[in-house]
Amino acid sequence: MANLGKQYKDGEIIVHQGEMGDCMYVIQQGEVEVLAVTNGRELHLRTLGPNDFFGEMALFEEETRTATIRSKGPSRILTIDKKSFLGGIHEDPSLAFRVVKTMSHRIRDLTDRLAGYEDNN
Amino acid sequence: MIAAEGLGTLSSLATETRPGSDKTLTDGSRVAVVGAGPAGSMFSYFLLNMADTIALDLQVDLYEPRSFCYRGPAGCNHCGGVVSESLVQRLATEGIALPDGVVQRGLESYTLHMDVGDVEIATPLQEQRIAAIYRGNGPRNSEPLDTQSFDGYLQHLASERGANLVRRLVTDVSNEGDHMRVDCADGFSDEYDLVALASGINSRLEGDIEEHGSQFIKPDRTKAFICEFKLGRKVIRETLGPSMHVFLLDIPRLEFAALIPKGDYATLALLGDNIDENLMDQFFSSPEVRKCFPGGEIPVHVCHCYPRMNIRGAKPPYADRMVMIGDCGTTRLFKDGIGAAYRASKAAARTAVFHGISAEDFEAHYWPMCQKLEADNRYGKLLFGVASLVQRARFARRGILRMTLKEQLQSGKARRMSGVFWDLFSGSAPYRDVFLRTLHPGHIMNLVWNLIAGNVGRDAKSKDEVVPAGEKRHDIH
Numbered sequence: 001m002a003n004l005g006k007q008y009k010d011g012e013i014i015v016h017q018g019e020m021g022d023c024m025y026v027i028q029q030g031e032v033e034v035l036a037v038t039n040g041r042e043l044h045l046r047t048l049g050p051n052d053f054f055g056e057m058a059l060f061e062e063e064t065r066t067a068t069i070r071s072k073g074p075s076r077i078l079t080i081d082k083k084s085f086l087g088g089i090h091e092d093p094s095l096a097f098r099v100v101k102t103m104s105h106r107i108r109d110l111t112d113r114l115a116g117y118e119d120n121n
Numbered sequence: 122m123i124a125a126e127g128l129g130t131l132s133s134l135a136t137e138t139r140p141g142s143d144k145t146l147t148d149g150s151r152v153a154v155v156g157a158g159p160a161g162s163m164f165s166y167f168l169l170n171m172a173d174t175i176a177l178d179l180q181v182d183l184y185e186p187r188s189f190c191y192r193g194p195a196g197c198n199h200c201g202g203v204v205s206e207s208l209v210q211r212l213a214t215e216g217i218a219l220p221d222g223v224v225q226r227g228l229e230s231y232t233l234h235m236d237v238g239d240v241e242i243a244t245p246l247q248e249q250r251i252a253a254i255y256r257g258n259g260p261r262n263s264e265p266l267d268t269q270s271f272d273g274y275l276q277h278l279a280s281e282r283g284a285n286l287v288r289r290l291v292t293d294v295s296n297e298g299d300h301m302r303v304d305c306a307d308g309f310s311d312e313y314d315l316v317a318l319a320s321g322i323n324s325r326l327e328g329d330i331e332e333h334g335s336q337f338i339k340p341d342r343t344k345a346f347i348c349e350f351k352l353g354r355k356v357i358r359e360t361l362g363p364s365m366h367v368f369l370l371d372i373p374r375l376e377f378a379a380l381i382p383k384g385d386y387a388t389l390a391l392l393g394d395n396i397d398e399n400l401m402d403q404f405f406s407s408p409e410v411r412k413c414f415p416g417g418e419i420p421v422h423v424c425h426c427y428p429r430m431n432i433r434g435a436k437p438p439y440a441d442r443m444v445m446i447g448d449c450g451t452t453r454l455f456k457d458g459i460g461a462a463y464r465a466s467k468a469a470a471r472t473a474v475f476h477g478i479s480a481e482d483f484e485a486h487y488w489p490m491c492q493k494l495e496a497d498n499r500y501g502k503l504l505f506g507v508a509s510l511v512q513r514a515r516f517a518r519r520g521i522l523r524m525t526l527k528e529q530l531q532s533g534k535a536r537r538m539s540g541v542f543w544d545l546f547s548g549s550a551p552y553r554d555v556f557l558r559t560l561h562p563g564h565i566m567n568l569v570w571n572l573i574a575g576n577v578g579r580d581a582k583s584k585d586e587v588v589p590a591g592e593k594r595h596d597i598h
Contacts, residue, residue, distance in 0.1 A: 003224060003227055004252055005250070053213075078210070078213050078250065079250070084207055085214060088207075092467055094171065094467070097174070098214065098215060098216050099214070
């Protein structure tokens with residue numbers, strides 16, 4: 001059956017932590033792992049599935065990627081161009097609702113995890 | 122209902138933040154959407170979504186007599202069936218991922234066919250971001266396939282969001298002062314606070330509204346031709362591949378012709394000034410078209426139609442308590458009609474939820490989007506006019522082919538001509554952007570050089586060779 005996006009194999013790196021980025025990604029099929037590498041240690045942050053997006057921070061700031069994204073099993077990923085996304089928001093600000101909402105959820109999740117970490121120490 | 126101390130309810134807050142309008146949607150307001158094509162379904166979906174964000178409780182009835190699960194004309198909305206790169210990205214950002222059953226084929230390139238040669242223009246990211254879809258559930262008499270109608274999928278999204286699907290044919294819409302009346306062919310009649318007309322360009326409803334003596338002028342139309350060829354997956358893979366085939370031929374009145382691979386079938390769309398039998402005969406007898414089919418023979422098509430196309434928008438596409446969206450309002454010239462329906466449906470929904478439903482509200486918040494589309498269409502007319510000139514000038518076709526071909530072979534360099542063609546064929550960028558890019562000094566200098574290099578020392582009247590079907594030709598002759 002036909003499909004959209006680009007195919008990735010199990011274990012294939014989609015985004016490298018530390019590289020510059022100018023697009024975000026939406027998962028069409030499959031799952032990806034979000035990993036942070038610190039002091040040579042791989043820290044699993046979360047797993048994302050169909051319709052989830054990642055790499056959105058690169059659209060708003062000129063910084064390097066904060067995490068590595070690795071395909072967990074075969075996956076299919078659609079790229080969203082920075083120009084297309086920001087142009088769309090300029091015309092229709094409601095296009096950013098879902099991204100802002102998801103970023104808000106992720107900040108809440110990280111805050112909870114940080115609080116739990118502080119408690120345990 | 123969510124109550125916030127000292128502020129009242131969120132829905133009352135929403136009403137309070139819409140000063141200036143004497144007509145607004147409030148809790149319990151009833152909205153009729155006439156037509157469940159992309160514009161109608163997306164309007165219903167976004168209206169309910171936006172209303173939900175401010176806790177506004179609306180009742181939306183989506184009128185559509187047809188079922189998109191039927192094959193052939195009964196379930197079809199008569200369209201070439203391509204979802205542009207920019208719309209695929211926008212829908213994905215909205216959280217609407219087109220399912221595999223809806224996407225008949227992901228396209229990753231365009232192949233431009235001219236009498237002087239062919240060139241394949243690949244997507245810069247080597248990624249399939251253009252979707253070939255069926256508006257209905259496949260061609261007439263096609264075997265049961267694991268396909269899903271694009272319009273049916275959007276209708277399902279609207280229903281899932283809370284729109285009530287009404288299987289009735291609307292025959293009249295009238296304003297009765299403090300409400301709208303919707304009359305149906307079976308004698309059913311109902312009252313609404315707002316009517317969104319999304320009945321397309323082929324419906325009689327707009328003609329009736331125009332005859333009622335209002336100030337409304339329905340859109341200008343022209344006739345297109347669309348047909349389906351059954352070729353089989355193997356043949357399509359070997360001959361057409363994941364590429365949309367576009368023809369730039371010296372045939373009067375033909376503005377655009379494309380062959381779009383979809384599963385076992387290929388859809389042919391001819392757009393121009395009143396497509397007729399004479400034009401089609403010229404098109405099908407041209408070697409550039411014939412070589413796209415096995416053995417150079419054009420097979421009998423299994424399904425065809427002459428749909429009308431909107432070439433100039435309705436004026437004004439709104440009234441008190443009524444808004445026209447999609448093809449019956451304003452759309453893009455020749456390309457990306459579904460993308461225009463998406464933009465119009467969101468702008469209309471945003472106006473109705475956040476501003477009001479009077480003619481003044483739509484004029485202030487919906488009409489500017491329509492005007493922007495109309496202004497962009499003027500650039501589109503200019504671009505298609507230039508394309509018509511190129512169709513008539515062989516030396517120009519040679520230069521353009523040479524330039525595009527060189528760009529495709531050289532990675533890392535600016536692909537100006539390829540980008541112009543990509544956005545013109547895919548409808549992914551506004552026509553104005555495409556036009557301005559053609560004026561770039563680098564583009565002009567490169568084109569002039571290729572016009573010279575592509576023509577000097579050549580016999581302009583040299584006989585073209587016909588390349589067998591399936592054999593890709595990336596040369597200039």
